[in-house]
Amino acid sequence: MNREVIISMEEARNFLVNYHNLNQARNLKGIEGVMECFRQMKSIQYDPLNVVGRNADLVLQARVSGYEPGMLYELLYQRYELIDGFDKEMCIYEADDFNKFRRIRAACGETAKERLACREQFDALNVLDDVREHVKRYGLTSSKDISIGESRASRWGHKKLSSAALDYLYCTGELSVKEKRGTHKYYDFTENVVPKEILAQEDSKSDRQFLEWYIKRRIQSVGLLWNKSGGAWQGHFISNIKLREEILAHLVHIGEVQMVLIEGIESPFYMISKDERFFDVNLEKKHVKFLAPLDNMLWDREMINRLFDFNYRWEVYTPIDKRKYGYYVLPVLYGNQLIARFEPEKPKKNEPFSIKNWWCEKNITITDELLEQIQHSIEDFARYLSVQCLDTYEDIILKQEEE
Known part of the structure; x- marks a missing residue:
């Protein structure tokens, strides 16, 4: 490709679907398929809410055939090939990259100090040695295993200074999450x-080399990204749009990044040059996929609205009376179109998977083929959740269309 190419909106959507394996073209399976996703997307955002799986599980079930949540747990807390850490926000990434994130951890430590000061919990820093000694003596440690000091000055944050200290040592990278029981972290x-x-590897990058690496990495997390401020550029060091513009221009100049112009959109987009192969995958067979609320492809909501004509807002933290749709709503992809969204019920033991509401986008025609694909995806989704599935969910989908 040249350093600047022009593509259609359709080609841009196809690229993203191909890149994220939402068309099953690469036939990713099992634990190796999970690792391939991380090699491709670098980081997946972590969120503790669990309605139909946590965010990372939902991201992976859309891309990896036969995915089960135990696969991610095994890679994180048994094999230690993945690790919890800060990237865009709280994320999961390959343990091989741990040393490359030392600047991010240092910045997170400073942010943690500011947060402690704001909450009038700065005394937590005075008990760091006590917390270190406890972990050294007892090993695996959670916040409930140690109780030093108490903070009542703020209604925000940890109530025990030792818990705030554990969190600070985690932010700086001195401690890591070795195990999780539910959402509860156990540190060592x-x-x-x-x-x-991995720890023995030296990170000899200069500040400039780090920024180039980090900006390329963030593009890889999404696949195709414009240089507009939004969710995809959150995090330390890369939120400055002018700095990004200058570094992106350099990366384009040396051929590591490709500038892409999309018809009808003024802002240029960027992709990693070697990823141009994802323009060539055939999309003849359309699959239905249920996307995570914080799916990598959705990190920049404005960008997705422009490319897919799909206005998505995660309304978990929106007051009930101000929600347009529901508490935990998942986008529905069909081929290269975002055609609907639905609100699943939290699965109950010995009960089949249930959908509370289903909303189709305007101008979407529900065909027998689409209903068949939706049913197939619901069956696979129920398998991933280890719950039963009804023979058909056609009525709830067609009911919304009639309304």
Whole structure:
């Protein structure tokens, strides 16, 4: 490709679907398929809410055939090939990249100090040695295992200074999450979590080289990204649009990044040059996929609205009377179109998977083929959740269309 190409909106959508394997073209399966997703997207955002799986599980079930949540748990807390850490926000990424994130951890530590000061909990820093000694003596430690100091000055944050101290040591990378029980974190010193050969790797990048690496990495997380402020550019070091513009221009100049112009959109887009192969995948067979609320492809909501004509807002934190749709609503992809959204019920033991509401986008025609694909995807989704599935969900989908 040249350093600047012009593509249609259709080609842009196809590229993103191909890139994220939402058309099953790469036939990703099992734990190796999960690792391939991380090699491709670099980071997946973590969120503790669990209605039909946590965000990372939902991201992976849309891309990996036969995915089960235990696969991610095994890679995180048994094999330690993945690790919890800060990237865009709280994310999961390959343990091999741990040392490359030292600048991010240092910045997170400073942010944590500011947060402690704002909450009048700065005294947590005075008990760091006590917390270190506890972890050294007892090993695996959660916030409920240690109780030092108490903070009542603020209604925000941890009530125990030791819990705030654990969180600070985690932010700086001195501690890492070695195990999780539900959403509860159990910490140990990082040298007891990250393989020694990874910790021994030197990160000799200059500040400039780090920024180039980090900006390329963020593009890889989405696949195709414009240089407009939004969710995809959140995080330390890269929120400055002018700085990004200058570094992107350099990366285009040296051929590592490709500038892409999309018909009808003034702002240029960027992709990693070697990823041009994702323009060539055939999309003849359309699949229905249920996307996570914080899916990598949806990180920039304005960009998705322009490309897919799909206005999506996650309304979990929106007051009930101000919600347009529902509490936990998932977008529905069909081929290269976002055609609907639905609100699932939290699965109950010995009860089949249930859909509370289903909303189709305007101008979407419900065909027998589409209903068949939706049913197939619901069956696979129920399998991923380890719950039963009804013979058909046609009535609830067609009911919304009639309304």
